Amino acid sequence: MIEEIEGGITTPQGFKATGVHSGVKYRALDLGMVFSEVPASAFVGYTSNEVKAAPVQVMMKENSPKLSAVVINSGNANALTGRRGIEDVMAMKQAAAAELNIDPSQVGVMSTGLIGRFLDMHKIRYGINRAVRELDIGREADGLFAEAVMTTDTIKKEFSVRVRQDDGTLVYISTTSKGSGMISPHMKVLHGTTLTVVTTDASLSPGFSSKWQEILDNTMNMVSVDGDQSTNDTAILLANGKAGGAFADNDPGFLEALEMVMTKTARTIALDGEGATKLIEVQVTGADTKEDARKAVHKIINSPLVKSAIFGSDPNYGRIMMALGNSGCKFSLDDVRLTIKGGDLEVPILDSGAPVFQEERAVEVVRMAMDNKEVIIAVDLAYGKESATGWGCDLTYDYVRINAEYAS
Amino acid sequence: MIEEIEGGITTPQGFKATGVHSGVKYRALDLGMVFSEVPASAFVGYTSNEVKAAPVQVMMKENSPKLSAVVINSGNANALTGRRGIEDVMAMKQAAAAELNIDPSQVGVMSTGLIGRFLDMHKIRYGINRAVRELDIGREADGLFAEAVMTTDTIKKEFSVRVRQDDGTLVYISTTSKGSGMISPHMKVLHGTTLTVVTTDASLSPGFSSKWQEILDNTMNMVSVDGDQSTNDTAILLANGKAGGAFADNDPGFLEALEMVMTKTARTIALDGEGATKLIEVQVTGADTKEDARKAVHKIINSPLVKSAIFGSDPNYGRIMMALGNSGCKFSLDDVRLTIKGGDLEVPILDSGAPVFQEERAVEVVRMAMDNKEVIIAVDLAYGKESATGWGCDLTYDYVRINAEYAS
Numbered sequence: 001m002i003e004e005i006e007g008g009i010t011t012p013q014g015f016k017a018t019g020v021h022s023g024v025k026y027r028a029l030d031l032g033m034v035f036s037e038v039p040a041s042a043f044v045g046y047t048s049n050e051v052k053a054a055p056v057q058v059m060m061k062e063n064s065p066k067l068s069a070v071v072i073n074s075g076n077a078n079a080l081t082g083r084r085g086i087e088d089v090m091a092m093k094q095a096a097a098a099e100l101n102i103d104p105s106q107v108g109v110m111s112t113g114l115i116g117r118f119l120d121m122h123k124i125r126y127g128i129n130r131a132v133r134e135l136d137i138g139r140e141a142d143g144l145f146a147e148a149v150m151t152t153d154t155i156k157k158e159f160s161v162r163v164r165q166d167d168g169t170l171v172y173i174s175t176t177s178k179g180s181g182m183i184s185p186h187m188k189v190l191h192g193t194t195l196t197v198v199t200t201d202a203s204l205s206p207g208f209s210s211k212w213q214e215i216l217d218n219t220m221n222m223v224s225v226d227g228d229q230s231t232n233d234t235a236i237l238l239a240n241g242k243a244g245g246a247f248a249d250n251d252p253g254f255l256e257a258l259e260m261v262m263t264k265t266a267r268t269i270a271l272d273g274e275g276a277t278k279l280i281e282v283q284v285t286g287a288d289t290k291e292d293a294r295k296a297v298h299k300i301i302n303s304p305l306v307k308s309a310i311f312g313s314d315p316n317y318g319r320i321m322m323a324l325g326n327s328g329c330k331f332s333l334d335d336v337r338l339t340i341k342g343g344d345l346e347v348p349i350l351d352s353g354a355p356v357f358q359e360e361r362a363v364e365v366v367r368m369a370m371d372n373k374e375v376i377i378a379v380d381l382a383y384g385k386e387s388a389t390g391w392g393c394d395l396t397y398d399y400v401r402i403n404a405e406y407a408s
Numbered sequence: 409m410i411e412e413i414e415g416g417i418t419t420p421q422g423f424k425a426t427g428v429h430s431g432v433k434y435r436a437l438d439l440g441m442v443f444s445e446v447p448a449s450a451f452v453g454y455t456s457n458e459v460k461a462a463p464v465q466v467m468m469k470e471n472s473p474k475l476s477a478v479v480i481n482s483g484n485a486n487a488l489t490g491r492r493g494i495e496d497v498m499a500m501k502q503a504a505a506a507e508l509n510i511d512p513s514q515v516g517v518m519s520t521g522l523i524g525r526f527l528d529m530h531k532i533r534y535g536i537n538r539a540v541r542e543l544d545i546g547r548e549a550d551g552l553f554a555e556a557v558m559t560t561d562t563i564k565k566e567f568s569v570r571v572r573q574d575d576g577t578l579v580y581i582s583t584t585s586k587g588s589g590m591i592s593p594h595m596k597v598l599h600g601t602t603l604t605v606v607t608t609d610a611s612l613s614p615g616f617s618s619k620w621q622e623i624l625d626n627t628m629n630m631v632s633v634d635g636d637q638s639t640n641d642t643a644i645l646l647a648n649g650k651a652g653g654a655f656a657d658n659d660p661g662f663l664e665a666l667e668m669v670m671t672k673t674a675r676t677i678a679l680d681g682e683g684a685t686k687l688i689e690v691q692v693t694g695a696d697t698k699e700d701a702r703k704a705v706h707k708i709i710n711s712p713l714v715k716s717a718i719f720g721s722d723p724n725y726g727r728i729m730m731a732l733g734n735s736g737c738k739f740s741l742d743d744v745r746l747t748i749k750g751g752d753l754e755v756p757i758l759d760s761g762a763p764v765f766q767e768e769r770a771v772e773v774v775r776m777a778m779d780n781k782e783v784i785i786a787v788d789l790a791y792g793k794e795s796a797t798g799w800g801c802d803l804t805y806d807y808v809r810i811n812a813e814y815a816s
Contacts, residue, residue, distance in 0.1 A: 049730060049733040050732075050733040050734070050739070050741070051729045051730060051741060077726075079726065080761070080763060081762070082742075082760075082761060082762040114726075115724075115726025115729070117763075226711075226713060228711050228712065228727070228731065230730060231726075231729075231730055303634075304634040304636065304803075304811070305634060305811055308807070308812045309811060309812065311812045312811070312812025314812055317524065318488060318522075318523025318524050318639075319523075321459045321488055321639075322457060322523070322636060322639055323636065324458075324459060325458040325459030325460075325637075325639060326457050326636065331458070333459055333488075334490070350488065353488065354489065354490035355488060355489075355524040395712075395811075396808060397805050397808050397809075399712075399716070400719065400803060400804060400805050403713055403716035403720070403722075404716045404717065404719045404720025404804075
């Protein structure tokens, strides 16, 4: 039984957090910290963009199996900053480690914000010092941390659940994420950057990293706002084992709960995409391989023509098939079924690769289905047994407006 | 010496053409025909989209080495039309062949327009009959053919040149193309469909098809308006040899002239992209392989973030590097040089992977360079010796408006 609860990053036992104003941004909170009383097993997914921000480079290289703290700054991505950027990350780790009396290798760093500018380390050091002093702030910490991390997102991306493991241990999982809704002039540069921190008091063995990758592949990696992958994307899972109990690596309840919070996070990031008015869910079934199914989902969810058609509730389903045809996924057109769902409507569009109807009137029904806050595009390839689901958003005037505005 | 001349599809010797109103569209010309007095060697590039329109399927299967006529209808793409669509293509070929007294295998067919609707063959047959009767219309034919093919494009895409081969033969090359500016409610569905017909009175051997592919790879295949490849894209080259003279397969002047008209066509299609206000040229040099260079160009030219930044003259060059990093192209960030050119300005942005400047004032110069009708993004990877150039356009409010409007 998975139970959704009110809570935040410090809901699982043994975690503290806070969010402060360091001065990198003019007014808003811009530096968050999460701290675990005991070193937590750390599992991290990074952007696969070849141009990686300095903190991503450092964390990938160190690949620490345990972390006690994570420092997150917003307002400056510390990307395209060369050697000096790397040195600044090391300095952030050292500053936090000294204040927290831990080893620098146990400090994780994430950054988001403008690309191509050096960090003001005077401000960052001040922020770290202040954050450490405020870690004992209590339950208020969740909101401050979320605010420092989420910045200008328009929808809160905090989810907490509790679940009882098979061995009887009650464990908590909380996730706080930022992403996609970065509409302030200074944040929009890194549009699409997602930073996610998941805390849990369950115990996980080092071998869990492959499962974490699998969960990310099913959730965060199936979200696309515009197909542009950021230089800074990072998703970190901290498991400190404070709940006691057996390793949760293979516990069905724990796994389901973790995937559930990550799915909720992924959907919310898509819905909060820049300028988005609708959530688009693409379900591809009957694919030959999982990779094929994912390729098809990604191509459909990223097609500007599909996205703008959904924005206008324009029943241009030919575009969906065009995107499918460009995906590299194996299928036979003669077997494809396409259905569009929205609200209470479920409209079959293509059967055996040919249109179900030819009448203009029937097109109105497709339009009605599309005219909902959440639109589902279901493609059954009837070719194999694999499937994938992904989430995106419509392409709107506001997307263009937000991304065409000046960076400075 | 390549000489640009006024002309159209019938400028090369031995070609006739026309454009008529068949009734598929309400008023506009919607059926074009080009005819060669002698069977012409035909070289055809097709969409690589797995969902291919019926005429593409038929032509790929027949793969006729010689064509005497090409029929092009607009208003209906004959795509997603199953077996009946295939039968309709065969009927079009037979109707034209009977009227022209040639073999059906010598008739090429191209379609563009709405996806998922059956052709009204009564109208199509009428149009073919009428087109054949009007083939002797003379020079007016060029304009009628272009009108029937180009439909709602906002910029004329006709280019003609003459060039003297090494053997002294004077040959003509003319290209007429449609693409990207399909802003009428009925045409926009196949946004991005490009249909291109090139006529020449030069002689080409069957082996020229690999060179045609190479030229397409350098020109049409480097254009992207939104990364969505249509179900109907076709580029056909007809060489009827009426100029006499030796095979032009390896003639430097002929090859340069052919690539020149195709490059002009490609650039014009990009500039006429839906809602476009600017032409973006991306030049990638110093790549390890040609394929790498092309991958990098495509990823940059297709990035919605790059495209909307150029629209707003927003000096967000980090986005260019982000796109490069997502391309799968090999490079070392420490060696990359990025330059943005526009008007008379040439602004170095990144050198050795780090920003050239940090001052806000310098950003104004980037903005000024971007504030031009044509913006060049030059990326030197300094990794290998291969290069590629491609063309796209900015992402604007009008793109969203055009593509969000109702299909019907």
